[in-house]
Amino acid sequence: xxxxxxxxxxxxxxxxxxxxxxxxxxxxxxxxxxxxxxxxxxxxxxxxxxxxxxxxxxxxxxxxxxxxxxxxxxxxxxxxxxxxxxxxxxxxxxxxxxxxxxxxxxxxxxxxxxxxxxxxxxxxxxxxxxxxxxxxxxxxxxxxxxxxxxxxxxxxxxxxxxxxxxxxxxxxxxxxxxxxxxxxxxxxxxxxxxxxxxxxxxxxxxxxxxxxxxxxxxxxxxxxxxxxxxxxxxxxxxxxxxxxxxxxxxxxx
Amino acid sequence: xxxxxxxxxxxxxxxxxxxxxxxxxxxxxxxxxxxxxxxxxxxxxxxxxxxxxxxxxxxxxxxxxxxxxxxxxxxxxxxxxxxxxxxxxxxxxxxxxxxxxxxxxxxxxxxxxxxxxxxxxxxxxxxxxxxxxxxxxxxxxxxxxxxxxxxxxxxxxxxxxxxxxxxxxxxxxxxxxxxxxxxxxxxxxxxxxxxxxxxxxxxxxxxxxxxxxxxxxxxxxxxxxxxxxxxxxxxxxxxxxxxxxxxxxxxxxxxxxxxxxxxxxxxxxxxxxxxxxxxxxxxxxxxxxxxxxxxxxxxxxxxxxxxxxxxxxxxxxxxxxxxxx
Numbered sequence: 001x002x003x004x005x006x007x008x009x010x011x012x013x014x015x016x017x018x019x020x021x022x023x024x025x026x027x028x029x030x031x032x033x034x035x036x037x038x039x040x041x042x043x044x045x046x047x048x049x050x051x052x053x054x055x056x057x058x059x060x061x062x063x064x065x066x067x068x069x070x071x072x073x074x075x076x077x078x079x080x081x082x083x084x085x086x087x088x089x090x091x092x093x094x095x096x097x098x099x100x101x102x103x104x105x106x107x108x109x110x111x112x113x114x115x116x117x118x119x120x121x122x123x124x125x126x127x128x129x130x131x132x133x134x135x136x137x138x139x140x141x142x143x144x145x146x147x148x149x150x151x152x153x154x155x156x157x158x159x160x161x162x163x164x165x166x167x168x169x170x171x172x173x174x175x176x177x178x179x180x181x182x183x184x185x186x187x188x189x190x191x192x193x194x195x196x197x198x199x200x201x202x203x204x205x206x207x208x209x210x211x212x213x214x215x216x217x218x219x220x221x222x223x224x225x226x227x228x229x230x231x232x233x234x235x236x237x238x239x240x241x242x243x244x245x246x247x248x249x250x251x252x253x
Numbered sequence: 254x255x256x257x258x259x260x261x262x263x264x265x266x267x268x269x270x271x272x273x274x275x276x277x278x279x280x281x282x283x284x285x286x287x288x289x290x291x292x293x294x295x296x297x298x299x300x301x302x303x304x305x306x307x308x309x310x311x312x313x314x315x316x317x318x319x320x321x322x323x324x325x326x327x328x329x330x331x332x333x334x335x336x337x338x339x340x341x342x343x344x345x346x347x348x349x350x351x352x353x354x355x356x357x358x359x360x361x362x363x364x365x366x367x368x369x370x371x372x373x374x375x376x377x378x379x380x381x382x383x384x385x386x387x388x389x390x391x392x393x394x395x396x397x398x399x400x401x402x403x404x405x406x407x408x409x410x411x412x413x414x415x416x417x418x419x420x421x422x423x424x425x426x427x428x429x430x431x432x433x434x435x436x437x438x439x440x441x442x443x444x445x446x447x448x449x450x451x452x453x454x455x456x457x458x459x460x461x462x463x464x465x466x467x468x469x470x471x472x473x474x475x476x477x478x479x480x481x482x483x484x485x486x487x488x489x490x491x492x493x494x495x496x497x498x499x500x501x502x503x504x505x506x507x508x509x510x511x512x513x514x515x516x517x518x519x520x521x522x523x524x525x526x527x528x529x530x531x532x533x534x535x536x537x538x539x540x541x542x543x544x545x546x547x548x549x550x551x552x553x554x555x556x557x558x559x560x561x562x563x564x565x566x567x568x569x570x571x572x573x574x575x576x577x578x
Contacts, residue, residue: 085466087467101476104459
């Protein structure tokens with residue numbers, strides 16, 4: 001369980017988010033929502049131990065995340081950044097193999113049979129088993145996102161943190177990625193995913209963490225979070241929530 | 254990839270054998286083999302064991318050290334234009350060596366002075382490049398380039414002073430890179446540091462591989478990026494300082510060899526680092542053999558020859574490949 005108690009996050013000495021309390025459980029898909037600059041990425045980085053909270057505690061199964069060593073952290077949670085570092089001369093499989101780093105001793109150069117199995121499994125899970133030997137730079141945006149996801153899956157960590165994995169994707173590829181994440185949640189992993197598209201989040205997430213006004217505006221199921229008042233507070237513009245004939249929620253700005 | 258690595262190993266061995274054949278006195282391959290196998294006192298044995306072999310081994314060591322250092326730094330900074338001299342090692346060493354020669358320091362002490370000053374300069378560059386617990390890639394490049402320029406200006410100042418004319422030949426032989434007059438002693442002195450550098454490089458190989466996906470993702474996969482950067486920089490500085498103490502400023506190897514090696518074996522550090530070592534050895538042995546023969550009995554500076562051999566080869570391979578490469 002990732003638990004936040006009274007967490008305050010500052011950037012350059014200025015408070016970005018404050019008074020945050022939440023518990024994220026295995027098997028649930030949590031969408032992190034909020035307008036640009038509200039602190040979604042920084043919150044994910046803090047949950048990954050890369051940005052210590054300036055007050056309160058952010059813990060993984062009772063241990064402060066910022067104190068975890070790199071290996072323990074990487075075996076507990078994978079973090080998929082939205083940074084687009086250029087990748088040269090690497091096959092998709094080699095990219096995914098990076099996820100096995102925390103399983104190697106410091107003198108170990110070569111992949112073990114377990115590593116190979118985990119890499120195969122991760123490529124399989126994202127439907128990229130056949131493209132493993134392709135040069136990474138020849139893959140499409142959607143395929144690259146799948147490979148980044150596979151890198152996280154190769155870490156075999158129970159928690160997956162993702163920073164806008166669908167931001168450059170069209171609706172079909174977005175839904176494919178979110179569908180893969182949904183499957184992972186069903187298989188028992190906790191998914192914490194920053195998403196821009198509110199409707200995508202509503203369609204795939206179990207719970208939503210809506211950020212705004214330097215705090216958590218709402219933390220609950222999509223039906224309870226996506227009210228006109230909450231959305232107005234978070235985004236500063238009037239929005240309307242409609243329930244369609246199929247029972248799903250749509251938000252219009 | 255293993256086959257290619259074995260090919261590079263064979264190439265290095267063939268070059269080593271061929272380099273032993275080259276020299277002022279004509280020695281047949283049989284005579285050289287005999288001298289190697291039976292090191293009893295004879296003119297041939299002296300030539301092979303005391304003149305040619307140390308020379309060839311030193312060339313190989315310099316090539317290995319600079320190429321591995323270049324591969325580590327290019328991988329760490331994810332910048333293909335980086336070479337080992339970015340660490341400030343060579344410029345610092347060159348300045349100290351120039352000063353020591355002008356001050357009349359005894360010749361046997363010069364390599365040691367170069368080594369220490371080189372590491373000192375690397376520490377200075379590293380301290381300027383520090384950010385938090387780690388290193389900032391851009392700051393490292395800027396600090397390395399600007400300090401190198403400062404040291405070069407210092408050398409130019411010493412060289413242009415009238416009284417330096419007497420020492421100019423010796424200074425220039427250091428600046429242009431040369432293995433003339435070096436022997437087993439010099440090699441033995443640099444060996445512990447080069448060995449230390451290589452051990453650090455071996456420890457850094459898995460981190461270097463993980464860093465290929467970028468520092469943020471590598472850190473998420475459990476790499477202690479700060480520690481990896483210090484390890485890689487320390488390794489590169491030790492290797493470069495050892496090379497500079499042996500042969501002065503031998504340019505281009507550390508820049509070009511990693512590129513050539515990546516062409517041959519790809520970017521997997523487990524193969525790339527050994528491939529750089531072998532290819533660097535080969536290239537330096539070739540250049541040194543050429544330096545000894547082209548204008549015999551005089552010698553050309555090996556650094557100059559390396560540029561003459563290395564740069565066209567490099568440009569040919571790269572430009573021929575075009576954008577797709």
